[in-house]
Structures are given as structure tokens and as C-alpha cells.
Amino acid sequence: MIITSAKPFEEILEILKDEDDVFIIGCNVCAAKLKTGGEPEVLDMCRRLEEHGKHVVGWALPTAACSIRSYESLVEKNETIKEARCILVMGCGSGVSASASVVDLPVYGSNDTLSLGGSSGGKLLSNQCIMCGDCTVGEFGGLCPKSQCPKGLLNGPCGGAVAGKCEVNRENDCVWALIYERLKTINRLDLLYVIHAPKEHAFK
Amino acid sequence: MLFNFREKLNSSKFLVTAEISPPKGTNVSAPLEDASQLKGLADALNVTDNQCSIMHMSSLAFSKLLLDEGHEVIMQLTCRDRNRIGLQSDLLGAYALGIRNVCVMTGDFPSCGDHPGSKPVYDLDSVQLLELVRKLDEGTDLAGNGLDGGTSYCTGAVSGINPQDILQLIKLDKKVRCGADFIQTQAVYDVGMFEEFVESTVHLDAPILAGLIPLKSLRMAEYMNEHIPGIHVPDEIISRLKTASDPVEEGLSIASGTIKELMKLCRGVHIMPIGSHKNTPRLLSMTGISGD
Numbered sequence: 001m002i003i004t005s006a007k008p009f010e011e012i013l014e015i016l017k018d019e020d021d022v023f024i025i026g027c028n029v030c031a032a033k034l035k036t037g038g039e040p041e042v043l044d045m046c047r048r049l050e051e052h053g054k055h056v057v058g059w060a061l062p063t064a065a066c067s068i069r070s071y072e073s074l075v076e077k078n079e080t081i082k083e084a085r086c087i088l089v090m091g092c093g094s095g096v097s098a099s100a101s102v103v104d105l106p107v108y109g110s111n112d113t114l115s116l117g118g119s120s121g122g123k124l125l126s127n128q129c130i131m132c133g134d135c136t137v138g139e140f141g142g143l144c145p146k147s148q149c150p151k152g153l154l155n156g157p158c159g160g161a162v163a164g165k166c167e168v169n170r171e172n173d174c175v176w177a178l179i180y181e182r183l184k185t186i187n188r189l190d191l192l193y194v195i196h197a198p199k200e201h202a203f204k
Numbered sequence: 205m206l207f208n209f210r211e212k213l214n215s216s217k218f219l220v221t222a223e224i225s226p227p228k229g230t231n232v233s234a235p236l237e238d239a240s241q242l243k244g245l246a247d248a249l250n251v252t253d254n255q256c257s258i259m260h261m262s263s264l265a266f267s268k269l270l271l272d273e274g275h276e277v278i279m280q281l282t283c284r285d286r287n288r289i290g291l292q293s294d295l296l297g298a299y300a301l302g303i304r305n306v307c308v309m310t311g312d313f314p315s316c317g318d319h320p321g322s323k324p325v326y327d328l329d330s331v332q333l334l335e336l337v338r339k340l341d342e343g344t345d346l347a348g349n350g351l352d353g354g355t356s357y358c359t360g361a362v363s364g365i366n367p368q369d370i371l372q373l374i375k376l377d378k379k380v381r382c383g384a385d386f387i388q389t390q391a392v393y394d395v396g397m398f399e400e401f402v403e404s405t406v407h408l409d410a411p412i413l414a415g416l417i418p419l420k421s422l423r424m425a426e427y428m429n430e431h432i433p434g435i436h437v438p439d440e441i442i443s444r445l446k447t448a449s450d451p452v453e454e455g456l457s458i459a460s461g462t463i464k465e466l467m468k469l470c471r472g473v474h475i476m477p478i479g480s481h482k483n484t485p486r487l488l489s490m491t492g493i494s495g496d
Contacts, residue, residue: 150313151283151324155331156375158310159364159390162433168313176371192374195382198288198332198346 001118002030002092003126004037004111012045013052015108016088022049022056023084025074025099027065027091033119036111037065037090045090045110057083065095071102115147133204139191141182146199148175154196209248209276209305210358213386213411219472220493221278221388221413222246222484225255226266238480239270245488248276250307250388250474254285257317264294268301278360279303282311287327288336288346295340299355307360307388308333331375334361334382341383360386364434365414367400372434380408388474390434391417393441393458395465402469411471416462418477418487419455422446456483460490467491 007015016022024042031037039061046056058080062068074081081087086106089096096109117126129137130147137144146152150168157176160167164177183189212219224239226232239249249270253263267279279298286294295306310330314322328336336346343354361384363376376387387405392398392414402412419425422445425437441458448454463473475484488494 151310151326151329153310153326153329155329155378157371158330159362159372160310160312160433161371167433168315180371192371193377195331195335195378197335198328201327 001033001116002094003114003117003124004031004034004092005114006036006041006090006111007109009048012049012088012108012110013054016049016054016086019086019106019108020055021083021085022054023078023081023087024056024059025065025068025087025089025091025095026059026061027089027095028061029064031065031091031095031111034124037095042090045088057081065089065091066098068098068102071104074102132199133202134199136196139194139196140179141186141188141191143175143179143182145175145179148178154199156192208358209278210385212247213358213471217247218467218493219247219411219413220245220488221248221250221472221474222481223250223252223474223476224266224270224481225252226261226263228258228260230261232261232266232269235266236269236273239273239275241481241485243275245485245493246275246475247472248278248305250278250280250476253280253282253311254317255280255312257284257312257314257319259317259319264298264301264303267298267303271302276305277303278305278307280307280309281333282309283326283328283330283333284311284314285325287325291328291333291336292340292345295337295355295357296351299340299357304356305358305360306337307362308337309362330361331378331382334359334379334384338383358385359383360388361410362388362390364390365392365398365401366434366436367397367404369434373404376405377408380410384410386410386471387412389413389415391415391428391432391476392462392466393419393428393435393437395462395469397436398466399469413472413474414466414470416459416466416473416475418459418475418483419445419451420478421451421455424478452483456487456490459487463487463491463493 026042027037042059049056058078060077087103088108088110089099090110093113100107115127116129118128127147157174161174164174166172166174183191222242227235251263251267254260263279267277270277308330314324337357337359339346340355343351361379364372387410425442425445428435429437445451
């Protein structure tokens with residue numbers, strides 16, 4: 001799941017200050033789950049924009065904003081898009097880019113895209129993966145230090161970690177403390193002694 | 205006096221290194237003056253690399269200025285601000301300018317400093333950076349390309365001193381396996397704890413220089429305990445500062461006592477005062493260390 005957070009409404013008004021006749025595209029997958037772009041949020045956005053003097057021509061809720069087939073598929077969902085002069089996408093950054101690839105109008109995003117995460121036991125998990133394209137997560141017991149350590153350290157914690165907490169935010173666990181516990185549980189503490197080479201950052 | 209830092213590490217001398225920060229700006233007179241007090245007393249000066257993520261003059265440039273004044277320098281190098289290309293080109297440049305010692309570390313996160321929004325790099329970590337220096341020393345770059353003239357660095361690494369912190373000890377083990385020639389530690393106040401740390405690293409073939417930050421006040425000691433990772437100021441020192449009529453003087457007396465104990469436990473001390481080195485020469489003379 002792509003983790004997003006809704007931008008403050010004032011910021012959206014600022015983004016749209018020179019625009020009108022807005023068509024809104026929601027996302028019925030990740031953003032719907034996170035309440036940043038499902039049907040209730042899209043309807044709420046329509047109402048608030050209208051209250052602030054913006055004309056909303058219509059809206060559509062594709063299954064996933066990041067997998068829009070074509071402009072015609074949007075017209076099929078709601079042909080008022082033909083009257084639009086701009087598009088507001090309530091999905092992740094990928095949803096905004098995918099929409100822009102099929103619509104010849106200015107396209108804006110209403111969310112900030114934070115990380116690739118998920119949820120477990122009802123708890124939201126952020127920064128689970130940075131999509132580096134070179135996965136070695138098994139060597140860390142299934143917890144990725146590249147994504148969960150702010151410094152992405154592969155060979156152990158930095159000197160800023162104290163009592164299992166992170167230097168950057170003392171509220172957060174140091175992922176290396178979690179990796180240690182994981183490796184202990186699965187009886188693979190030997191992996192802690194492996195010297196990991198730098199990652200290759202080729203653009204893929 | 206003819207010995208360089210590597211030769212001194214191989215001698216039996218109890219070593220003194222001291223930390224100097226480059227200026228925030230281009231006026232180098234104050235830090236050069238600070239360094240001049242240590243001439244003949246310190247075996248080498250560590251030059252910090254944008255310490256605490258606060259932007260300063262580059263460690264490389266200020267190291268060269270100190271070198272020109274006749275100091276032996278240890279250029280600090282963090283992983284925070286440069287990718288592997290930048291790190292290597294600075295290491296080659298520093299070597300060509302005469303810098304022979306480096307000390308590598310991860311580096312504080314940018315959000316700790318005065319440019320909190322800057323992009324954190326950390327292309328390499330400190331273990332990988334040690335491996336990189338070893339490659340340059342062997343005459344190739346990190347990608348395996350040959351160099352027209354390699355380096356021959358004496359390379360240090362840093363460590364916390366908590367003997368219970370298994371992850372830090374494992375990382376230190378990796379650093380030595382990747383070629384660390386010496387270790388400089390976080391500040392020591394609890395000598396008993398440090399002794400345990402030294403015992404737990406006895407299998408590592410790298411001399412240890414214990415960190416030392418002289419205390420100046422009770423508030424500073426309490427701040428250290430609350431905010432600085434890996435530092436533990438014991439109750440006994442806290443109560444000495446509490447009752448002292450002159451806390452700065454008491455702090456120096458505590459530090460000199462610590463150094464005398466450390467002389468039995470490790471190869472040297474690394475002095476990192478908050479502020480200037482005004483009191484460092486006196487501190488060293490209190491411990492019987494005088495210039496060479």
C-alpha cells in the first residue's frame with residue numbers, strides 16, 4: 001500500500017487559485033483505505049471546493065488511479081470530464097502521473113506521498129520498502145534497514161541509537177534493535193556479522 | 205617529534221589527540237590560534253566534518269591549513285554529505301595535499317543541524333567507507349579501476365563504549381575487519397564501564413583512544429546524561445560537581461583523574477572540549493603529560 005496524507009485544504013486552494021472547472025479523480029485502492037481519496041473524501045472535496053467558489057464539473061473513482069487505461073475510460077465513467085479545465089487527483093504521486101499521461105489538461109495532486117507501507121493488526125506500517133530494485137531483506141530477518149533506518153545503514157546502527165530508539169526521532173524504534181530481536185527469534189544472529197557491500201543505485 | 209601519527213600508534217607512547225572545529229565562515233584565525241596551544245602536546249588534531257550537521261568550512265580545507273602550520277591532522281569524514289564519488293575524490297585530494305590520517309563515521313542526521321531540510325546522502329555507511337579507504341590504499345577505486353597513484357592512509361573509526369550494546373560491538377568488529385587502524389571513542393566518565401568495554405574488544409587488533417569531554421558545570425553533566433547518546437556520567441561525578449565552589453576547576457580535576465585511570469587501560473585519549481582548548485594544556489600537565 002502507498003502511504004499518503006491529505007494536504008491541508010488551504011494548500012489545495014492555493015494550488016488551484018488560477019484554476020476552475022475542476023474534475024476530481026479519486027483512487028479506490030490505497031487512498032480509499034487511508035481515507036485520502038475514497039468516495040467520501042472525494043465528495044467532501046467537491047463540497048468544500050464549491051463552498052470556496054470553485055466549480056467542480058464532476059468526479060470519477062477508478063479502481064486505481066495509478067492504472068487508468070485511457071482518457072476514454074474516464075469519459076465512460078463520467079463524461080463531464082469533457083468540460084473540465086483541470087484535474088485534481090486524490091491518490092498517490094503515481095496516480096497523479098498516470099492521470100497526467102492520459103489527460104491533456106493541467107493535473108494536480110491533493111495528497112503528499114510518504115512511503116510504501118502496509119498495515120498489520122489494524123496498525124499502519126510506513127516505510128516498509130524503498131523499492132531499491134535489489135532486494136536483500138532476507139539477510140536482515142525480513143525487516144529492511146534501507147527503508148526503516150533514516151540513514152539506510154546496512155552494517156548496524158549508528159552511534160545515535162540509544163536504548164533501541166532512533167536518533168532522528170526518539171519515539172521511533174531503531175530498526176536495528178528490531179532486526180536484532182527478529183534474528184534472535186529465528187536463531188540467525190550470525191547474520192549480524194555479515195559485511196554488506198554498498199547498494200547499486202542504477203536507475204531502473 | 206619526527207614520528208608521524210601511524211608511527212606513534214605503533215610505539216608505546218600514551219597518545220593525545222584533540223578535536224578542532226573549522227570556522228563557520230572564512231575567518232580561520234580563532235581556530236588556528238586554538239590549535240596553536242596544542243602544539244607539541246597533541247599527537248594529532250582531529251578536524252571535524254560539519255559536526256552535529258551544522259555547516260562549517262570543509263574539514264579538508266581546514267586540515268590543510270593546520271598542516272601548513274606544522275600540525276599532524278586527522279581529517280574526519282562522514283557519510284552524510286557525499287556519495288561514493290565525492291568521498292573518493294576528497295580522499296584523493298586530501299592525500300595529494302599531504303593529509304595522511306582520516307577518521308570515518310556515519311555522521312549525524314541533517315535534521316540535527318542548521319540545514320534540517322538538506323538531502324541526507326549515506327550512499328555508504330561507515331563500515332563501507334573504511335572498505336573504500338582500504339581500496340584506495342591498495343591503488344584502486346571502489347569500482348575496481350586502477351589509480352594513477354593511490355593513498356596510504358592511517359584510518360580511524362569511532363565507537364560508543366557501552367559494553368552491553370551488542371550491536372555497537374558487532375559493528376566495531378566489522379570496522380576493524382574493514383581496516384580501521386585506530387578507534388576513537390565516545391566520551392568516558394564511567395571508567396569501570398570503559399574497562400568492561402576494553403575487555404570486550406580485547407580480540408580486536410586496533411588501538412583505542414578514549415574520548416574525553418571535560419565537564420564545566422552540573423548542568424552540563426546532567427545534559428550529557430539526558431541527551432548525548434552513549435554517555436553516562438556516574439553519580440559520584442554529579443555530586444562532586446554539585447558541591448564544587450569552582451565547577452570548571454572541579455571538571456578539570458575529574459578529567460585529569462579519568463586520564464590517569466585511562467593510561468592503564470588504553471592507548472590514548474581524545475580530548476573534545478566544549479568551546480576552546482584554553483584549559484587543555486593545563487589539564488594535560490595535571491596528568492603529567494608534557495610536550496615532546
